[in-house]
Structures are given as structure tokens and as C-alpha cells.
Amino acid sequence: MLKEFKEFLMRGNIVELAVAVIIGGAFKAIVDSLVKDIISPIIAMVANTGDIAAVSFKLGSAQIGIGAFIAAIINFVIVGAVLFLIVKGMNKASELAKGNKPAEEAAPAAPTAEDYLKEIRDLLANK
Secondary structure, three states: OHHHHHHHHHOHHHHHHHHHHHHHHHHHHHHHHHHHHHHHHHHHHHOOOOOHHHOEEEEOOEEEEOHHHHHHHHHHHHHHHHHHHHHHHHHHHHHHHHOOOOOOOOOOOOOOHHHHHHHHHHHHHHO
């Protein structure tokens, strides 16, 4: 059973998944910093508050805080856009590696000397 567990862990998909999780965690830290340290202060400045988490509005007697929600949406959009670009790039690289290069339209073949001679022959035959 221990041998099977070791084989399971050493299988390629598990190692790739572990690497992806570690890189994803590091990327999340970068995106969180971008939103917290750059984008949030800009939004807070526009909303005239000191902190984006303080951005809220009053609805009746309830105070609706939307600042943290906006930051989460921004995080999601940034991560989604980067993942889209990565997948798109990987698909393009995969197509090129397989040799499925985009088909280039072939230019029409230029007439050969034989084609001209046949045309002249046909013109002379019609006279």
C-alpha cells in the first residue's frame, strides 16, 4: 500500500498540480498587493474615503459596505484575465508544436509558358 501511495504521488499529474498550487498562491499574493496597494487607494481617493473597505452607502437604516466586495471583484477580474491569457498562449503554443500552423492561402499559380502557347494555339485555331 505504501508503494502504491508513492507511485500515486510521483505520477506526473500530481507533481504538476502541486507546482500549479504553489505558483497560484504566489500569484494571488501579487494580485492582492496590486489591488490593496495600488488600485484600492485610487478607488478610495475617488470615493473620498481613507480606505476602500470604508466605502459604503446607507440604505434605510442599514449600512451597506461595498468596499471589500469591490476589491474582491477586482481580484477576480485580474486573475481571470491572466488565466485567460495563459490558457490562450498555451493553446497557441500547443497548436504550433503539433504543426497545425494556420493555413496560409496559396497565391494563384502564375501561367506557365505552356499555358500561353495553348492560348495562342486556340486563338489561331478560331481564325
